[in-house]
Amino acid sequence: MPSRPPDITMDAVYTKPGYLFRRMQQIAVSIFVEECREFDLTPVQYAALVAIQTHPGIDATRLSAVIAFDRSTLGSVIERLESKGHIERRPSAEDKRVKLLYLTRTGGALLRAIMPAVDRAQARMLAPLKAADRKMLMALLAQLVDLNNEVSRVPLRAEDALEHLGKTG
Amino acid sequence: MPSRPPDITMDAVYTKPGYLFRRMQQIAVSIFVEECREFDLTPVQYAALVAIQTHPGIDATRLSAVIAFDRSTLGSVIERLESKGHIERRPSAEDKRVKLLYLTRTGGALLRAIMPAVDRAQARMLAPLKAADRKMLMALLAQLVDLNNEVSRVPLRAEDALEHLGKTG
DNA sequence: TCTTGATTGACAGTATACTGTCAATTCCGC
DNA sequence: GCGGAATTGACAGTATACTGTCAATCAAGA
Numbered sequence: 001m002p003s004r005p006p007d008i009t010m011d012a013v014y015t016k017p018g019y020l021f022r023r024m025q026q027i028a029v030s031i032f033v034e035e036c037r038e039f040d041l042t043p044v045q046y047a048a049l050v051a052i053q054t055h056p057g058i059d060a061t062r063l064s065a066v067i068a069f070d071r072s073t074l075g076s077v078i079e080r081l082e083s084k085g086h087i088e089r090r091p092s093a094e095d096k097r098v099k100l101l102y103l104t105r106t107g108g109a110l111l112r113a114i115m116p117a118v119d120r121a122q123a124r125m126l127a128p129l130k131a132a133d134r135k136m137l138m139a140l141l142a143q144l145v146d147l148n149n150e151v152s153r154v155p156l157r158a159e160d161a162l163e164h165l166g167k168t169g
Numbered sequence: 170m171p172s173r174p175p176d177i178t179m180d181a182v183y184t185k186p187g188y189l190f191r192r193m194q195q196i197a198v199s200i201f202v203e204e205c206r207e208f209d210l211t212p213v214q215y216a217a218l219v220a221i222q223t224h225p226g227i228d229a230t231r232l233s234a235v236i237a238f239d240r241s242t243l244g245s246v247i248e249r250l251e252s253k254g255h256i257e258r259r260p261s262a263e264d265k266r267v268k269l270l271y272l273t274r275t276g277g278a279l280l281r282a283i284m285p286a287v288d289r290a291q292a293r294m295l296a297p298l299k300a301a302d303r304k305m306l307m308a309l310l311a312q313l314v315d316l317n318n319e320v321s322r323v324p325l326r327a328e329d330a331l332e333h334l335g336k337t338g
Numbered sequence: 339t340c341t342t343g344a345t346t347g348a349c350a351g352t353a354t355a356c357t358g359t360c361a362a363t364t365c366c367g368c
Numbered sequence: 369g370c371g372g373a374a375t376t377g378a379c380a381g382t383a384t385a386c387t388g389t390c391a392a393t394c395a396a397g398a
Binding site for chain 1: 197200201212237316321
Binding site: 029042043044045069070072073076077080095096097098154 | 352353354355356357358362363364
């Protein structure tokens, strides 16, 4: 006798973690862009600016490890930040391959100015949940991202950022 | 007197929900593609196939509401699925604007065949967590996505999918 | 019926995100 | 110091994801 049909429903999508992660990312970006509209900065550009501010003179490859962002894509992000005048690319005196990244004065000012909007955006993403649930969700998510760190193409390597200190002027 | 310096650290990125959502999405796609490599199907293409299987004769605009996927991007996704022979686009007899979407025989076979790989992928995403934590995370995430539904450009409208019934052959 | 407004699919443009490749350069073992 | 391996930035190619626009078409009201 034939076995029962597969009987596929949309639950094959809606109840899956992959769908929820994609949807939540979609929503998070939408909220971020909305709150930060006046600054014309995307979430990734913000992360890059913070990392460059925190690690002046970092190079692109190490920056990609610090914000867990693909090296290929980072090129165009850096280009856009540079064309907006937020960062500067300077050749390294010691390694002719690398270009060191620095925040410009206007980049630093932008970063200070955008902070409240970023905080508003992050708060809005979790706003529909109760305080205890917000805390629980963030804890579980931080744990899951950390434990899955090695899976994606560009694992987070926060410690990489320190290597450039003492090597470059 | 000057106020204390902003003192920006990478915590301005790492501890924010937006960063965790982006990172988790990155990891989820990576796992999905890895597990489903032999089927050459992306997460979005999978969602589209399931929706077309579940709602034969749906049009592109309604499909975008059913999988919460931007109408502009969906065009290219449909094109790729069609060129792979998984779906068919047929003009509607009643509305010259719309093209109705149907799964082909090979599309249906692919969908049945890929299910175990999809399930493996979804399981792997949450594997690092304990069973109780997995359940808790999914519950909180489903709740948050639902409560934020109206925020993104394309809110999920699952009920839209039913409208085409009785209107199109 | 006629005209206004909405819908549909298509397209242009921008911005992630990935795979893979390449030349220039640097590093490391010998 | 030399020759192969690794690193770096750049690029080509594909696939989401968004904003906005457009013509064709349909729907609804005057």
